[in-house]
Every structure is written in C-alpha cells, then in structure tokens.
Amino acid sequence: NAGVTQTPKFQVLKTGQSMTLQCAQDMNHNSMYWYRQDPGMGLRLIYYSASEGTTDKGEVPNGYNVSRLNKREFSLRLESAAPSQTSVYFCASGYSLSSYEQYFGPGTRLTVT
Amino acid sequence: AQTVTQSQPEMSVQEAETVTLSCTYDTSESNYYLFWYKQPPSRQMILVIRQEAYKQQNATENRFSVNFQKAAKSFSLKISDSQLGDTAMYFCAFMKLYETSGSRLTFGEGTQLTVNP
Numbered sequence: 001n002a003g004v005t006q007t008p009k010f011q012v013l014k015t016g017q018s019m020t021l022q023c024a025q026d027m028n029h030n031s032m033y034w035y036r037q038d039p040g041m042g043l044r045l046i047y048y049s050a051s052e053g054t055t056d057k058g059e060v061p062n063g064y065n066v067s068r069l070n071k072r073e074f075s076l077r078l079e080s081a082a083p084s085q086t087s088v089y090f091c092a093s094g095y096s097l098s099s100y101e102q103y104f105g106p107g108t109r110l111t112v113t
Numbered sequence: 114a115q116t117v118t119q120s121q122p123e124m125s126v127q128e129a130e131t132v133t134l135s136c137t138y139d140t141s142e143s144n145y146y147l148f149w150y151k152q153p154p155s156r157q158m159i160l161v162i163r164q165e166a167y168k169q170q171n172a173t174e175n176r177f178s179v180n181f182q183k184a185a186k187s188f189s190l191k192i193s194d195s196q197l198g199d200t201a202m203y204f205c206a207f208m209k210l211y212e213t214s215g216s217r218l219t220f221g222e223g224t225q226l227t228v229n230p
Contacts, residue, residue: 031216040122042204042220043158058217090158094216100146100165100208102218104158 002026004105006091012111013081021076021108023091031094032074033102034058034066036087043090049074081112115140115207119221126195127229133180134190134224136205146208147181147188148218153201161203164188195228202226 004025013019025032030051035043045058049068063085065077074093078085088109092102116139126132138147149161164172164181172179176196180189192199205221 033217035218040222042117042222043218044220045217048217088156092158092218100148100163100210100216101160102216107156 004091004093004103006089006105006108008108009106010109012113013078014113015082017081018077018079019081019110020078021089021091021110022073023075023105024073025091025093025103026072027093027095027103028071029093029095029103030071031102032068033092033094034064034074034076035090035092036060037090037107038087046076046089078110081110083112086110086112115142115145115209115219117205117207117219117221119205119224121224122222123225123227125227125229126192128195128197130195131191131193132195132226134192134203134205134226136188136190136221138186138188138205138207138221140186140207140209142209144210146210147179148206148208149177149179149190150204150206150220151199151201152204152223153198158204162190192226197228197230200226200228 007022033048034046037043047066049055052071091105094102145166147164151159151161162174176193178191202223207219
C-alpha cells in the first residue's frame, strides 16, 4: 500500500515549457486535490476532483489544467510555465465528499527559470 | 471565504518543555473541522490532530492537545514533553464539508518550531 505517490520529485523547466505532474493513490479514495506551497503562504488549493469525471477550480487555478484520468490518477498540467509557478506541489486524496482527512503525497519541487 | 492566521512564524522550545502554537480563523460557518498538520524537513504532510467544531471537548493525541475556543475562533496546539523529532513546520487548517463539491482545506501560513537539546 503506497498511499499517494507523485512523479517527478524534482523538476526544472525553462519559461514557456510545458509539463505534467502525475499523482496516483491506491486507497480507493473518491476525492483528489492539488495544492501548491510557497514560502510564508502555507498550502493553497489549485484544483480538486470530488469524484471520477469531475474537476473544479480551487483558490489559485490560473495557468494550470487538470485531468482525472480514472479513480486512481489525477494529473496537473502546466501548459506554458512561468517563474511565478516555481513552488512545491502536493497531491492529496480523501475517501469521500464528506471525509475530513486528506492524505498527502511527498510533493514535487518545481523550479521555472 | 474562510481565512486561517498563524501569527508566530517561528518558535523554539527546549527539549522536554511545553510549547503552544497559536491559530485563529474566520468563518461564517457553524459546522467545520480544524486540523494541525506537521511538515518535517522530509516535506511529508502529517496529520497531528483534528477537532470537530460541534464537539466542546478539546481533542488530545498523546503529547498533543488543542485549546478550541469556538466563540473566539481560536485553535491553539499544545505540545507537551517536546522531543527533537517535533522540529517541523506546523500548519493550522480549516475544512468545511461540502456535500456535493468536495471537502477543501484552507491552510494558515505555518509556524516553524525548533526543539533545542
């Protein structure tokens, strides 16, 4: 039981490049989330998926797209990376719409130069 | 929208002593959860303790306890008998349960706690 896994762990991009961050969970959770963590600002919600086939914007969605590929996988895509997207990205999952506990992946450190 | 504020960016404590981390929040909701998460240097987010707003009794998990003051919208974390392994960033977080659109966490800015030997 691996929990929530994320790939890659580290990534460096040039401005304008695109990339996809992958997230998978093996806990049969319905809900999945993408957060970014910046110094002094805590974690902020980018997008979330309450169930397979649905996605919704969070607090800071601009510059990102997501895909809930199936119940296990939830990817985050940067179409044209900008230095302001330099951050640590966390994926999380939760059992149901009303579940109070979210389980986090190990994070991806992304640097955009 | 909910906001969560942690007014102590950094704190330090001696090993075996007690420390309290502060958190305040603002919401118009009456039913919600509050959490404290720990993030050690490994970057992994670890749930420390949770409190349901409808419960008057303060939550306790071993050396960790909270002081939940609903009217004051305050939610502090007390760590007793501090250990070196408690050194980490601590985040306070708020969750209102949405029946149809998923449960989302709102985090505070974090408090970096250092336990000194």
